[in-house]
Amino acid sequence: MTFQSQSPLTGDQLLARAVAEGRSALDEKSGKAVLESFGVRTPRSAVAADAAEGERLAAGFTPPFVVKVVSPDILHKSDAGGVALNVADAAAVRTAIAAMAQKPAIAGANVEGWLVEEMVPAGREVVVGGFRDPQFGPMVMVGLGGIFVEVLKDVSFRICPIDAGEARAMLAELKGQELLRGARGSAAVDEDALVDVMLKVGGADGLLMRHADVVAELDLNPVIVSAKGAVAVDARVLLRPAEAHEGRAADADPVAAFRPLFEPRTVAVMGASTKDVAIANTFIRRLKAFGYDGAIYPIHPTATEIEGFTAYPDLGSTPEPVDYAYVAIGAARIPDAIAAARGRCRVAQVISSGFGEVEEGKELERDLVAKAREAGVRVIGPNCLGTYSPRGKLTFPAGAPQEVGTIGVVAQSGGLSTDIIKRGQWRGLRFSGLVTIGNSADVAPHELLEYYFADPVTKAVGLYIEDVKDARAFFDLMRSPKATKPVVILKGGRSSQGRLAAASHTGALAGDDKAWDALARQTPAVLVATVDAFIDTLLALQHLTLRAERPTRSVTLFGNGGGSSVLGADAFAAVGLDVLPYEGEARERLEAMGLPPGTSVANPIDTPVRTLQEKDGLVAGEILDIVYAHAAPDAIAMHLNLAAFVGRGSVDPIDNLFAVVEQTQRKWAGKAHFLLALRTDGSAELDERRRLYREKARAAGVPVFDEIAPMAAALANVRHLEERLVA
Structure with a gap:
């Protein structure tokens, strides 16, 4: 491959070519060319094919030099002996290349060239990086270099995009922040220049946002920051194949979209029996005891009456269209049963399990969603317990309070939801609604969150989340003007999804909870670790009026x-x-x-x-x-x-x-x-x-x-x- 001192391709073109060639990473020269195209300063450099060309190219630069091997087989160049620092002159460049070529890890690799660059004057070493979180998408990191990142893991993360205020807040979180400001008589660095690099990487029009589907991990390690500015002296860009992303269409009016769930005028119940007391029979009895005064339509293929109500063979046969359907029949029958609604059912909550939570049910879950969308039905669940809405006289737990409150809850665990309702009841918590969402195959958590934001009854929202589904839409909603109410998040499984094979410093430092911690720093949300803390915080929010103009201190x-x-x-x-x-x-x-x-x-x-x-x-x-x-x-x-x-x-x-x-x-x-x-x-x-x-x-x-x-x-x-x- 032939290299030139300046790439004739733009950064966008370099990334596109690398993906088309099936590369898993950019070589360092290409990585720096991409950074330069985004306005990040890098050292003057060129790539030589061999030692002789290295000497010739170096003669046109200002010493001292850094020399590095360029190979798709060698990700960590220092470990392979492929980096030489403080190379004194052009002749020494030739000697360094010849010596590195003999290293065992290099001699057996596919070497594409040798990067020769001017060495940047001393300054404070900082790491700026990014990675694609599997749920939230691009995230940006900053940390102090050397021992601070290697041993102390003194780093800060945010979900992209960030602005200048968030970049400065990230720097303020670093334990070693005073070193940037001239601690113990050392010179202060140009913090504005460092913030600019962070924005070029993680800002609204930065590298990570513009190429979110291509860049898997990014390391600028180190960035040398001094009083004269910031220069990225090393760049590692790991790639991923571009993927199509199917977003969920948002309803224009979330209150109208989900009013049939929280205030249903007609309820259909699938799974009630004329002989045994099934869970669907229990649901009907609890509806009656809770004071539900709308129409109840049991759905049964042969029965004419169940629990004192006239039964109908399918969702398409009820006297009136159905606002809310409670579905508790065998999983295999559910897609066709919902398809039978033919536009006459607004929301179906599927209680049954046997879908995407088990490997053999994943295809059935896709079929359920496809047929529900074709029939114009929004699906809550499957694999959940139900909805509790005092204003709609809808309940799945027995003995829940009938008083309409101001706390809205979305939860992926049915059993935990019962705990939240009952323990919250004794603590004085009152709810505007609680929806169990199980697998969230269709309706995602952020859609119900948007409903609560727009709902005039709800004052604060609690979420128990294990899989946020469309995390990017969730984050964008939380950062939007719609997010006018506080959110308390009890996150399950924060330590179960580790990034086990991260190849960059950034990836290795980014544990599963980093994105959620960042979300809580960037949005009106707070993370809690226990059900007690969840209820405690919601109880405080039920009674206290938040004062954004005077945050509590004394x-x-x-x-x-x-x-x-x-x-x-x-x-x-x-x-x-x-x-x-x-x-x-x-x-x-x-x-x-x-x-x-x-x-x-x-x-x-x-x-x-x-x-x-x-x-x-x-x-x-x-x-x-x-x-x-x-x-x-x-x-x-x-x-x-x-x-x-x-x-x-x-x-x-x-x-x-x-x-x-x-x-x-x-x-x-x-x-x-x-x-x-x-x-x-x-x-x-x-x-x-x-x-x-x-x-x-x-x-x-x-x-x-x-x-x-x-x-x-x-x-x-x-x-x-x-x-x-x-x-």
């Missing part, structure tokens, strides 16, 4: 128990929230109250039971008035140890405390987030009392937690979301 911690206050302050500090002692008028006014001995008003405000019994518990209102008026915290976190009030005289101040809380919420509305932790000793009596108090708190608009630490974690998630919502 906290007043107020309650009984000195040790609890100390541990509570530690818990808030651990999540980045400040419980700092009062100064000035707030401290003076609190001290002037002359509260009983053992009381501390410094913040935390530690009030023993004796103090809280003052004025039959109404003293708490006086304390809170001073805090609101003169300390002006972003949040007030109150904690009560209920066991401490047992047997402490005839006055139980807790009922009055709740009256104070309710009054305070009205008097100081919008001034500070108010949260409450009610702690017990685990006895049935106190746990039951806490349950009653939770209902009072819910009526007052106050989220209740079992301990201080979960309350702190939920408030930190609120702060995280406030920082990412547009004010």
Whole structure:
């Protein structure tokens, strides 16, 4: 192959040619030519066919030089002995090439030439890279070079595209960021030039976005950054065959598209029996018990009546078109059963399993989706449990709350969804809807998320996701103006899909959770690790109004128990929230109250039971008035140890405390987030009392937690979301 000092092809043409030739990577010279076409500076260089030509080409450059082998068989050139640094002159270039050609790993390889380039002056080594995440598509990485990336893995990732603000935020996340700014007397680098390289790689019109279907992994390692700019001295570009991508057509009006799911006027049920109590029979009975007052049409090939309702042979035979069909029959029969709707069914939720979750069902799942689309039916599932919608009187769990709430949930696990509904119910959570989506063969998570964003009833959204399906559409939605509501994500399987054969530094450093961590940094979403944290955060969002213009930082911690206050302050500090002692008028006014001995008003405000019994518990209102008026915290976190009030005289101040809380919420509305932790000793009596108090708190608009630490974690998630919502 003949090389020239400057490629006659554009970067786009070089990539297209390499893919057409079936190459898995660009050679370094071509990789740098691609970078140059995107405006990234690289060293002056040329490729020689042999040692003699290397000497001749070097004579036209400025020493010292770097010499590298060019071979499609050698990905890691240094390991093969194919890199020589600080080569003094043209004659030394010839000697270096001759010596490298004798190395065993090089002598047996297909060598296409020798790259000769001017050596870049010293500066700070930085790695800029990218890779194609299997779900979200292009991602960009930055990290400090040398030991920082090799050993400490001091790197930051974002989903592309990024802007200048996000590029600077990535640099700010690096543990060694101060080294870029001139730590310990070293010269500061041109950070603007580094940001420019990051944008040329991962920006809206950068290399990774423009060639998202071609570039598998990218390493600029290192980029030498100094006060004079940034130069990419090594470039590794790994390729993948271009693939066609079939996107999902989005509905113009998501509320109209999914109203039949959340507020169905007619429900068809497939799988109910006249002899046995099948799951479909149970569903009909729960519909009736839940108060559903629309038409119910059992579908059965021969029966005339099921569960007291007239039965019909197929979806095309019902008296009225069907808004929602609950499908629980044998998997093999379902595609044709849905095809029989012939435009007379809006949404079918397929409960049955035996589809794409098992290898032998994948083709059946494709057939299901194809026939449903032909019949004009949107499919939820298959392999799920159902939908819970209080406003539509639709439910799959028994005993779910009938009150319409403000929390919308999408979940890929049916069993976990039941836990979320029931555990959330006891915690005071109320739902605008919960949809189990199973395999998401047709309707993807982002489509239901878009519905909740547009739904006037929903205030916040929770997602339990294992496979996001069309992750790019999900990310684009989360970055769009439609994403006006906070999203809590409980991600399953974050560690199960490892990039096992990554060939670049970037790929090796990009674990499965990097894309999700990046998404939470780039969008109004927060990641949680447990069902408890999921419910805690949604509970906080149910009651608190996010303040994008004033993200939460300062906290007043107020309650009984000195040790609890100390541990509570530690818990808030651990999540980045400040419980700092009062100064000035707030401290003076609190001290002037002359509260009983053992009381501390410094913040935390530690009030023993004796103090809280003052004025039959109404003293708490006086304390809170001073805090609101003169300390002006972003949040007030109150904690009560209920066991401490047992047997402490005839006055139980807790009922009055709740009256104070309710009054305070009205008097100081919008001034500070108010949260409450009610702690017990685990006895049935106190746990039951806490349950009653939770209902009072819910009526007052106050989220209740079992301990201080979960309350702190939920408030930190609120702060995280406030920082990412547009004010």
